[in-house]
Amino acid sequence: MVSVLRSQDPSQRRVLDSATRQRRLTRQLEALEKDNFQDDPHASLPQLVKRLPQFDENNESGKRRKKTRGDHFKQRFRKNFQALLEEEELSVSEGPNYLTACAEPSTLPQRHFCAVCGFPSNYTCVSCGARYCCVRCLGTHHETRCLKWTV
């Protein structure tokens, strides 16, 4: 095991710069916001099958509700979060709003944990900046994750 590590000479491995590392971190955080990591099971179904149930619904509720007014209505109801946030930024008014309410960075120093086992870590991978706690974890990190996909 030790000889495998020694052959990964530091001068031969690629080293990521801080901008790339920051981008990777942002990518990881955004991935944590996802609802689903798999694809929609309905994505591959033909459109025809999905039309049928809607026909029944319209018959029942035709009396009760005002029909929604078509495209303009639907367009307004389909903005995604990013669009709403940009709108909000444009119309910023005095006083507290969504953006000012966000918590500030902590005054305490950041704690670091090994990317492999989760225990407190003291060392950083030279190439990609990931944390590790011991030589065994470094080995696992090099074999599985280090630079395996790049931003």
Added chain:
Amino acid sequence: MTTLVLDNGAYTAKIGYSHEKVSVIPNCQFRSKTLRLKTFTANQLDEIKDPSGLFYILPFQKGYLVNWDVQRKVWDHLFGKEMFKVDFADTSVVITEPYFNFMSIQESMNEILFEEYQFQAALRINAGSLSAHRYFQENNSELCCIVVDSGFSFTHIAPYCRGRKMKDGICRINVGGKLLTNHLKEIISYRQLHVMDETHVINQVKEDVCYVSQDFYNDMEIAQLKGEENMVMRDYVLPDFSSIKKGFCKPREEMNFTGKYKTGEQILRLNNERFAVPEMLFHPSDIGIQEMGIPEALVNSINKMPEEMQPHFYKNIVLTGGNALFPGFRDRVYKEVRALAPAEFQVSVVLPQNPICYAWEGGKLLAENPDFEEMVVTREDYEENGHCIYEKFDI
């Protein structure tokens, strides 16, 4: 005239008539890879025999209602014949919204409530305001309280004085139950078993097994011990939906510390993940989110308030929301706030019996309040004045 109270959350909707009990129902649609043609809405989740690889369609994104198509389908189901059978012409609705809700969402909400569903009257309010109302009902000698609402999408800390929220003190931490579950999925997928698709199952694991540690570094050291001395480690039996319907945590007596288990069950061995995951609520920087945790944000919020009110806020801290159910959450918040607060102030942290439904209970009390009629906006008001009515609500 009946009143329907709906705490419209990003994960669950707490809904019920003000004279009846509350029901907690998932506020989303599901699709399963086994039952391909059907989309399940809200509590139809119970009909799915095999919730593995369940695909969620949530109307909320980052805590704000963006997808009205899905929300309307869920509401159609809840207000319809199978659930609450709402008679719109005779019902007023109390509905919750997040803090600093965007104007276009508020307008859409008005339109949908009054023009599509045609409720007789509506009251839009923040969930924290309902919790504060409930708290002041029980403690009517207190003037101020500070509500910590730690939910699915984020955590809000909001100070209330004499029943009104203090906007300058509202603080939002972008860590919620969703982040905790996704993080847990990632670390389990890396260390043991690929579970990135299994949101429903891992959410159950998180609720059963995770706890908030009182002494983080001490627990880390205990977790590094081997064999029986490791009091932190637990084995969790995953469901296979044929014989084992729901996953459960193996009790310590049955655990096999050396070697493998003889039975064919799939086991997850959880060690430091048990307390490292909820730790993110207290230190979001652990994962790289540069924000302060709940205790620091509490102290920060209170410091923005006028000096004479500060001791009152420290005495009335209320924890609500799903994340408050982690074992040890209340004690940890107390310990950290006590350490950060000035020594002469008295600190008191309250964890209600049911943190998830606390805001709903506040809504129920509000509906029974004699001033309720003046607080709502009726459909006639809306039709005359249009969207100007939102000024009355001040969300």
